[in-house]
Every structure is written in structure tokens, then in C-alpha cells.
Amino acid sequence: LNLLRTALGRIMVERSSKFLLIVVGSVCFMLILYQYVAPGVINFGSPHGYFTEEDEGDIFPTPDPHYVKKYYFPVRDLERTIDFQIKGEDVIVFLHIQKTGGTTFGRHLVQNVRLEVPCDCRPGQKKCTCYRPNRKETWLFSRFSTGWSCGLHADWTELTNCVPGVLNKKENKQKSLRKFYYITLLRDPVSRYLSEWRHVQRGATWKTSLHMCDGRTPTPEELPSCYEGSDWSGCTLQQFMDCPYNLANNRQVRMLADLSLVGCYNMSTVPEKKRAQLLLESAKKNLRDMAFFGLTEYQRKTQFLFERTFRLRFIRPFMQYNSTRAAGVDLDNTTVQRIEELNELDMELYDYARDLFQQRYQYTRQQERRQQRIKNHMQQSRTEEAGSRLPTEDYMNQIINRW
Secondary structure, eight states: OHHHHHHHHHHHHHHHHHHHHHHHHHHHHHHHHHHHHSTTOSOSOOGGGBOOTTSSOOOSOOOOTTOOOOSOOOHHHHOOOOOOOTTTTEEEEEEOOTTSSHHHHHHHHHHSBOOSSOOBOOTTOSOOBOEETTEEEESEESTTTTOSTTSTTOOHHHHHHHHHHHHHHHHTSOOSOOEEEEEEEEOOHHHHHHHHHHHHHTTOOOTTOOOOBTTBOOOTTTSOOSSSSSOOTTOOHHHHHHOTTOTTTTHHHHHHSOGGGGTTTOTTSSOHHHHHHHHHHHHHHHHHHSSEEEETTOHHHHHHHHHHHHTBOBSSOOOOOOOOTGGGOOOOHHHHHHHHHHTHHHHHHHHHHHHHHHHHHHHHHHHHHHHHHHHHHHHHHHHHHHHHTSOOHHHHHHHHHHO
């Protein structure tokens, strides 16, 4: 009986050892196979701050499946993925339109982008140093990096004619190989107009803006002032609306259009109706051709499109603040209609921009999901194929017996 028990014990131990060897061998084989089938799936952080899909959970709004397109845009206007060479000669140029949330976005650019060499922002200084990782040259042209180098709130006409020369002077070298990627933010015209009125009411003037066009600044006759004295503080909304020279009217169209097409600020060059049409079409074209634009009313979508366009990541997510000074103004329908009339071109531009923005968001999200489905399918196929080639228990038993 004791001999039988001993024999049975040896058989059980032998079988347990074989089973354990099979399990350990299979696990080791799967680990080795995983490294070949799915390299790079495990992500320990995005190198140098560049965007990867695995970096974070989805914090962005789900695309509206019932969204109805208003304008037709070809795929080339919807696709926005730039191989931004921060170590090369590429430069992001931020066109900052007043009261569009540009100050907040500008701070995101210098303080919230995850970079190999972050911008150096020191307490008490208005500007940050945003050098490339490999040399002391800037990759960002904006208020908080280079200052108002082309004038206070320089527009498209000023920036496109000024930026190359300014950078050549700053870096003390001539460069013709730079690529400039223009970006901007737009805002609902009524809200933006009211916000500008509140700002002017508190004493803001922007009187140091150059308004440079075709090599010169406008004459006082071409650009009269709406007020006498040092500023327009305390002005009522009615006074603000009544000034025919108020640059707040259709500001977004004017700042995005090529003013050279209409004789700059000389109103006698082109008939009023034709001038308005030329400015609007120019603003639409320039906005469409920009590397990126965002909308103040859609902060998370703006963050998403910027990250996907430039393959750069923000450290902290954008926040949507709806309690602005403009939102606190109670208006009757007549006043709102009057503001819309004064900003007729901006209203049309914003309608166009919002549709393009939403279509870009929908398109980019759909492309990402499509690519993810393909990736998942390929990984599943490879895993199944590898699984079919796993060693069977009989095969492993033969190997163990030989050992």
C-alpha cells in the first residue's frame, strides 16, 4: 500500500510539473509574441510633448450625428494635419483679434503646450522666451512670445508683410525657407462687439495700433476718431453704435481680409457695396487657408483641432467660460438687431467659419475612429494568427519528455 501511494504521488508531482512547465512556457511565448505583434502599444508618455492617441482619455465632445452642413467644403479644406518642425524653420503666427478670447489662448500657447523645451515665462515679465529645442530661435510669433512686434493687434495685412522681416532682424539673419502657419480665434459677433464696448467704456483705446497698409498708415481723414480727448471711457452703447468710423464694426472681417484689395482705408477707392463684398470674400479665403482657427464658444473642440493639426498636446484641458461681461448685458431685440446690422459682414463670416469649424471637427473625429477601427482589426487578426500557431499541450509534453 505504501509503495502504491508513493508511486501515485510521483505520478501526480510529475503531471503537476509538466502542467506548470506548459503554463510558464505559454506565458513566455505570449509575452514575446506581444512585443512583435503590438510594438509601441504600451505608452509611457509622449516624447517631447508630441501627441499620441493613448496619452489621455477622450475629453472632447461627441460629434453630432445629426449635424446638417450649410456650406460645401472639399476635403482639402477639412484636412488639417501639419508636420510642424519645431526644430526646423516652422513658425506659428497668432493673429489676435480683440475680444475673441485671444489673451487666454495666447497664454495656453506659452504656458500650456507640452514641449521638449517649454517656453520660459518668468514672473513680472510680459513676454516668454519660446526657443526651439536645438537653438535660440523662436517658433512662436505672438503677443506673449515676441510682443506686438508688428503693431498692437496687427491684422492679416500687417502680419503677412511684417513677420518675415521682424524675425530676420531679431535673429540677425536672412531666411527664405521659413514656413509660417497662421492661426486665429473668432467669436460670435454680437458678444464680441459688446465685449469691445465694455472694454472701451473702461478706458481702452488701442490708439497705438498702426493699421499699416501698402507701406503707410492711414491719414486722420481716412480713419477719423470717434471721440475727443485721451479715451472714450464712459461711452454709452448708443454712442458706441452711432459712430460711423468705429473699427469695432465688422472688425473680424477687416482684420482677416487683405486690405490692399480695396485701397486700404481709403473709402473712395472702391464703391461701398463692392468693397464690402471684396473684404468678406478675402476674409473667408484667408480664414480657410489658415493652418488653424478656433471659436471662442467651442473651447474643447478648439483644443482638439489645434492638437490634431500641429500634433502638439496641451497639458491642461481648455475650460468653457460663459459668464463674460458681454453675457451680463441685457438688451432688447431692437438693440441686438442694430448690432447685427452694424456687423453684417462679421455675422456672415462667423456663420461660414462656424460651419467650416464643425465640419472639420466631424471629419477629423470620423477619420480618427476609422483609423482606430482598422488598427484594432489588424491587431485582432495578428493575435488570432499568432494564437493559431501556439504550441499545443501534446507538443509541449513531447518536448518535456525529451528533456
